[in-house]
Amino acid sequence: MGRKADIVFVIDVTGSMQPYIDALKLKAASFVQTLASSNIQANLCLVTFGDDVNSICSSFVEDDPNTATNENLNRFLDALSRISTGGGGDVPENQLLALMRAAQNTPWHADAQRIAILMTDAAFHYAPGNIGDAFN
DSSP states (O other): OOEEEEEEEEEEOSGGGHHHHHHHHHHHHHHHHHHHHTTEEEEEEEEEESSSEEEOOOOOOOOOTTSSSOHHHHHHHHHHHTOOOOOOTTSOBOHHHHHHHHHHHSOOOTTEEEEEEEEOSSOBOSSTTOOSOTTO
8 A cells, every 4th residue: 555544534423323324334434445446545434523522543453455354444344333322412512622623532543633523413513512503
């Protein structure tokens, strides 16, 4: 592989997000294959959130080029399959804190492009306990 991209998906895991997460599961393998055909090694990881940050990206799995499988993609798809959605209602969520945790806590590779992809269907609030949009 030539170039590297560390890609962290920052995903709202409230109940209303289930169809989007299901779609991501279907598209992720194709996405990684497209990057690979462009000579880009994609390292994938997840950060999940609702009203608070549920999980952070603690490690990337390095793909072993000597195997036919993509270990990083397989671990990412496994993590997606274990996401349990629920709660949240139709209220603002805490994506700003989730993005901050992704930026600060992800073990980014020094030689990789750093990318965070936010997936949510709700407005934001500034912090836990400060529920509401930016104007409340």
